[in-house]
Amino acid sequence: MTPEVVVERRINASQATVFSFFTDSARWLSWMGVEAELDARPGGVFRMLVRGDDTAAGEFVLVEPHSRIVFTWGWEAEGSPVPPGSSTVDITLEADGAATNLRLRHRGLPVEMFAAHGKGWNHYLDRLVVRAGGGDPGADEGYPES
Template identity: 60%
Template sequence: MTITPQGAVVVRRRIKARPETVFSFFTDHDRWLSWQGVEGSFDPRPGGAYRMRVVGDAIASGEFAELTPHRRIVFSWGWENEGDPVPPGSSRVQIDLVPEAEGTLLTLTHSDLPEPARAAHQDGWEHYLGRLTVRAEGGDPGPDLWMQEAEEAEEDD
């Protein structure tokens, strides 16, 4: 994981699954929600929108810009929650999938993030790409601990 001098968050994962399999976890509704989010809608085509409740009441939304089968996915990213420093459409996520002998090298680059939001997004992508890796390799990452913590915090309020 890296934050570049330009402020982009870069996270890499080696996944023991073919690029076609990994790609499907960004284009299939149920597969996406198996590693990130609890509910959402996805229209994975250029210009298509997505909206998902990631954790607690945090809603991420944006629009797909590019889908090159089994190679690249690009979409805008932001949070609908009032006062969030990353509003919908204000940042860009690019996911590159490179075939390797044992699977896929996934490189996620999240750019156009304001400085105060970079570390949190880096932590978030580390968390969720870890869950994606387990799912794409055929495993079960189990319940999202971040969701459980958010639900418990809501109960305490």
């Protein structure tokens, strides 16, 4: 079995609402990043400036409305151990009453990048839980590096 980062959250919002936070640039930016270009269709661009100088890039691979989104991921910084499109983020959304269970699997990462990406996804999905549930996650102060 290939090692992967797995992060799960229960979000007090419908699948359609949660799905929209991964496919609409303005909604994406309400929980992660400062600039985003999302063309949520297979082969469409995924590009997002996280905070200041970290740009993630890839392309959408699979878009199944309200239930699953798969896109490639990597960093544009020269010499990055995770270049654009070199890893894959697979998000599944499952209804749980009026809420949604989200499961994010990030695979294809070098082992030395697991901890950093795990911290990042945990931080941002915590922000998504608040935002998709109708709250304001506040300014993104980032997360501790250690």
